[in-house]
Amino acid sequence: MTDAKPPAATGLIVAIVRILLGGLFIFAGVMKLGDLQGFAFSVKAFEIFPAEAEHAVRLVTFAVPWTELIIGVMLVAGYWTRGAALLLAAILIGFVAGIVSVLARDMNVTCGCFGRFERPCTGPIGVCHVIRNGVLLLATLFVVWKGPGSMAIDRHAGR
């Protein structure tokens, strides 16, 4: 059967993309949780929230790393894959919007996305960060489109 191989190959590709994405966001979440003060600085420096809205900065500082961590674990496991990928896509769109906003205001801000491991985009926020998040967004949308692929709990659970 010639129609059996393409889905299997696609399923493997989706699984690889899903697991890499999940691993990356587990890493991102852990790095942020390891230096919450530094991430709080980054959130504050973006000036998305008014100066008096400290509660909003605190909420983002604590909620984003945990959400990234949960999404990462779910993507690696392939559990609630599309839901996790949809949320990740929404978060990445938010990140890109924030970065573009910083660039539009010509601000000198560091990302805080991956703690001390800002690769390949080092230094203050720039176009590189937009491209990096754009690539991650495309990979996430690929998972949303194709579903969990192979090696996923969702496949065995019929989700």
Place this chain on the structure above:
Amino acid sequence: MPLHLDLHRACTIAFLGVVFGGVHSLTRPISLKPAAPEPLAPADLAPDASPAAATGMTPLASSAVAAATTGKEGDITLAQARALYEQGVMFVDARSLAEFTAEHVEGAVHLPLESLEGGSRPAALDVLDPGAKVVIYCGGGDCHASHDVAIRLNALGFRNCYVMTDGFPGWKAAGYEVTGGAP
């Protein structure tokens, strides 16, 4: 798989993230403002250069106005920074290495925010006394680095961190001592 079910799951994950983050925030304090240092004495204002001289206000009243204007305790004027400099207070440059190497306040140590991240201890800390006053500056304007470094230094035991809000551009424009070179 119906889209509404995936959206429902996405919302559930987001809710979990907020709940976990909320619980975590109860156990892990973070600072968004530097700790208030001890108020500066009237002698810490240079009468000839202070805003008080121009406005006729007392130095402390001028200082209070400055603090109220910026809304951050520990923010000091260029005149106050100058007075502290003349007393031998250490200055900390929170700008990038390239900016520091090009020009910095004479005698300042280079201590950017990145050097204090991830639990690292830069060598610059060895020349600073946690019990003494420290003046931190960056590029002025909307530069956040000074306040962020002040919060980091607070966590390391430095209680009297002052931020020169005019930054290096203000210091240089006033004609005060600047020099170049790597840290």
